[in-house]
Amino acid sequence: MLRPFVDDDGAPYFEYAAKGELRMQTCARCGEVLFPPRPMCPHCQSTEFEWKRMSGRGHIWSFAVPRPPLLPDYAAVAPYPVVVVELEEDRRLRLVGNLVAGADAEINSVDPATIEIGQPVRVVFRELEGLAVAAWTPDE
């Protein structure tokens, strides 16, 4: 599997994920929550940031179900759903992630036929190539 590339702007996201916390880059001056992380707030040009904790709840905005040809590690578990989740806090905060039956389950553990746009999900944290990342699980 591909390991997420950790750049300067996104590093805190992964540090918090390792503690089981979903936190988003937030402008320390104007309070705007930003995703993906970036070096400057596009609203007030501040370069000072905090990392605001999110509820970890959201809804599925859309999803795709890739099938081969894929990189070998992904082909081995295809078809698997990849979801885009709108966070409860702000609909423009949409995280791409895997939808899994539980934190320890494989990325093909949820039957794509059962997935619906608008479906509520909650965050779980799983390991991807040694890095903690957010994933999603159905929230009934």
Place this chain on the structure above:
Amino acid sequence: MNPTPLKDRAAIVGIGQTEFAKHLEPSEKALACRAIAMALDDAGIAAREVDAFAAYTMEATDEVEVAKAVGAGDVTFFSRVGFGGGGSCATIGHLAMAIATGQAEVGVAWRSRKRGSGPRPWTDTVNQLPTPAQWTRPFGLLRPVDEIAVLARRHMYEYGLTREHLGNVAIACRNRANANPAAIMHERKLTMEDYLSARMISDPLCLFDNCLETDGALAVVMVSAERARDCKQQPVYVHAFGQGLPAQHHGMVNYWNDDPLAGPSWTAAKQLWKYSDFRPEDVDVAQIYDAFTPLIPLSLEGYGFCGKGEGGAFTEDGALELGGRLPINTSGGGLSEAYVHGFNLINEGVRQLRGTSSNQVAGASTCLVTAGEAVPTSAVLLRRD
């Protein structure tokens, strides 16, 4: 200062292209030179007169190599445009601006690509991972088709886009390719039944929602409108040009703004129509970038051929076919002629206005050509006298 619009001040007077195939023996550099030489021959202009070049940043053959091989003169303008297939029409627009402002007199734009026999860019796991790809690819949205599948499914949910609508796009392109001997899919028919039963590549998108993988090269030659009137070929004027990188846009993974389904075509269109004498309803034929079928409904909306969300319904009742409301991709496009990053759409736009297309739209006098929607993009409106 009042701006002087680009309107009709530069014209395409030469086009050239190699054959298209899954595998061609010559190098990309050799193919580029052949296409450029053919375009110059078509224009009746000597290579030593070439003083401008424009290309995509993804173009692997550079100006130095091309200029010294084809025999260009002293070059005073050279420009590169980024974002993959979003740059196709911008190469034309940049040359037109250079010629209109006197920075150059004879411009060449080209694309040479061995995407048929060469590697798929998404298999490069080193260069494909940096920002912002770390937020999408590791979770399995590996390929452009996966990124577009997400937008397509959302369009289905919000506006009722159907697989049949996307099939209408694929079939219209295939029907045109069936009449174009240069098209890769010249001999292969495609029915709605074939389309609906094809294997999924990234659900909801199937095999026929994806463009071809092709080796080939194309080029155009451009001069001022004044000079064009004395050239061998009927001039095809660059009537209007627009580029688009919308505020808070995020590339093909444009999931992080108010409306991810309003892509860069909306921004490019605003600039394109700003100085145009024509409106969308005046366009006789369109060549719309089609790496994936959903880009057609998204572009139809962006360029104003229908309302927001109506791009799927627009494809009904044969609208995209010859004789329909807006015939598109009359050489077969990227889906069925050749996928050369959209440059074949430019050459086909020129043929339509010369009256030499193998799927000629009778009396066509305006043709919209667009670059890839969903990435920072560009478009040109071409016209003839």
